[in-house]
Amino acid sequence: MSAKKNESSALRVNKGIPQPSNVNKEAAKKFILKNKERISCQEYVDGILSGNRTLLSRAITLVESSLPKHFLLAQKIIEKCIPYAGNSVRIGITGVPGVGKSTFIESFGKYLTKQNHKIAVLAIDPSSEITKGSILGDKTRMEELSVDPNAFIRPSPSAGTLGGVARKTREIIILCEAAGFNIIFVETVGVGQSETAVHSMVDFFLLLMLAGAGDELQGIKRGIMEMADGIVINKADGNNILKANAAKIEYQNALHLYPPPPSGWIPLVETCSALNHFRIKHVWEMISQYVLLTKENNYFNKKRQDQSQYHMIEMINEKLKDEFYNNTHVRKIFNEVQNELLLQQISSYNAAQKLWNVYAASLKKKEEE
Numbered sequence: 001m002s003a004k005k006n007e008s009s010a011l012r013v014n015k016g017i018p019q020p021s022n023v024n025k026e027a028a029k030k031f032i033l034k035n036k037e038r039i040s041c042q043e044y045v046d047g048i049l050s051g052n053r054t055l056l057s058r059a060i061t062l063v064e065s066s067l068p069k070h071f072l073l074a075q076k077i078i079e080k081c082i083p084y085a086g087n088s089v090r091i092g093i094t095g096v097p098g099v100g101k102s103t104f105i106e107s108f109g110k111y112l113t114k115q116n117h118k119i120a121v122l123a124i125d126p127s128s129e130i131t132k133g134s135i136l137g138d139k140t141r142m143e144e145l146s147v148d149p150n151a152f153i154r155p156s157p158s159a160g161t162l163g164g165v166a167r168k169t170r171e172i173i174i175l176c177e178a179a180g181f182n183i184i185f186v187e188t189v190g191v192g193q194s195e196t197a198v199h200s201m202v203d204f205f206l207l208l209m210l211a212g213a214g215d216e217l218q219g220i221k222r223g224i225m226e227m228a229d230g231i232v233i234n235k236a237d238g239n240n241i242l243k244a245n246a247a248k249i250e251y252q253n254a255l256h257l258y259p260p261p262p263s264g265w266i267p268l269v270e271t272c273s274a275l276n277h278f279r280i281k282h283v284w285e286m287i288s289q290y291v292l293l294t295k296e297n298n299y300f301n302k303k304r305q306d307q308s309q310y311h312m313i314e315m316i317n318e319k320l321k322d323e324f325y326n327n328t329h330v331r332k333i334f335n336e337v338q339n340e341l342l343l344q345q346i347s348s349y350n351a352a353q354k355l356w357n358v359y360a361a362s363l364k365k366k367e368e369e
Contacts, residue, residue: 041073045080048179053152056179060154063168063175078171081178086304088177089291092198094188094224095208100234101187102141104208104274109142111280112183113150119183120176121145121153122169152181170201170311199227200310203300204287207231211240211247211271226258230268230286237273244271263299265290329362330355 039055047055062074095101102123109119121142145151154172173184188198199205207228225231231251236244251269260266268286272279294300324330337354340346346354 041076041080044073044077045178048077048081048175049084051180053179056152056175057154059175060172063171064156074171078174081174085174085177088173088182088184089204089287090173090184090186090202091287092186092188092202092205093208094198094206095234096210099208099210100274101208104232104234104272105185105187106142106145107274107277107280108283109145109151109185110148111277111284113145113148116150117183118150118181119152119185120179120181121151121185121187122172122176123153123155123185123187124169152176152179173201200307203294203303204229204290206283206287209233209247209251210235211244225254228267229261229263229265229290230270230283231255232283233269233271234274236271237276237278241271263290263294263303264297265293324359327359327362329358333358 039058044055044059048059059074059077062070062077065071065074093101093105105121105123109121112119142153146153154176156169156172169186173186176184184202186198186202205228207224207230209231211233233244233247233251248269248271255267255269270279270282270286272283274280291300294303334355337346337351341348341351
C-alpha cells in the first residue's frame, strides 16, 4: 500500500505560462494622474457653457457631494452659471407607480428633440431607507433617449428627501440651463402628498394617471390634483381607449370643483399612449399654451421669484438643522436625553427644550468669547 502511495500519478496539471496583465500599467498611471488634476471653477463654468457633458456631469457630482470642499466649489460654479440660466421650461412629472413615467418621458423627449429642442431629464430614483442606496436605472429604461445627442439624462438618488426630489435638484437645473438645455424634466419617485415638493421648482406640474385601474377617485383627493397644471391619462391604447376617455371626463369634472388658480390657467386633461407615441403632440401643445399665457400675464416670472424665495428659506432651515445636530454640546448630551425620553422620565417637549437650551447657551458663550 505504501509503495502505491509513493508512485507518481499520471494525472497532473502542468504549470502554465504567466498571463499578461489586462491593464496597461502606464496608461493606468496616466489615467489616475489625470483624474487627480484639479479643475478650476472657471474651467468648469467654461466647459458647462460650451456644452461639455463630461464637465457638466462632474459639476453635478460636486453639487450632490456632501464633502465641504465640494460644496464650496459647487456653489461658486452655480453662482457663475446663474446669469446664463433661466431660459428653459421646467416640467415636473409625477404619477402613480406603474403609470409609465419613464416610457412617457422617453416618448415625449424623442418628440421634442425632433423639434430641435435640447432636453435634460433629472430622474429621481428612490433611495432605500435602510441602506440609503439607489439603483439609478432610469437610463436603462430610456434606451433611445439616452443615446440622443440632444438629450441629457441624469439619475439622482432621492436620499430620503421630502417630496422624493433630490436635495440639490434646483442647483442641477441651473447647471443644465447654463449648458443650453431649454426643456428640463424632473421625474419624481411616485405620487403622494409629499411629492408636491416638485411643484416648488418647476413651471408646469404634470400629473400622469391611469384609466380603469381604480385610481380615478384616488386622484380626486386634494393635494395633488389642485397643484396639477395638466393631467395626462397614459396607456390610452387598445381596449383601454374607452376607459381613458371616460376617465378624462371624470377628471375634467373634478377639476371644476377647485377654485381658479392664480395663474389664470384652467388645467386641462389629455389622453395619450406613450408606447405607441399617440397624442404626444397634444401634451406639448397644452404645455406651450400654459407657458404663453403665464408669460403674458407675468405669472411665469412671479412664480419663479416665489420659488427662489422659498428655496432660500428652505436652505436656511437646512443650515440651522445641520448646525444644531452637529453642535458639540448637543451631541454630548443627545443620547442621554434620548434615553430619558425612552424611559419615560421626560416628555418629548421637555427633551427638545433641554437640547435647545444647551444649543442656545453654546451660541451665547461663543458670542461672549
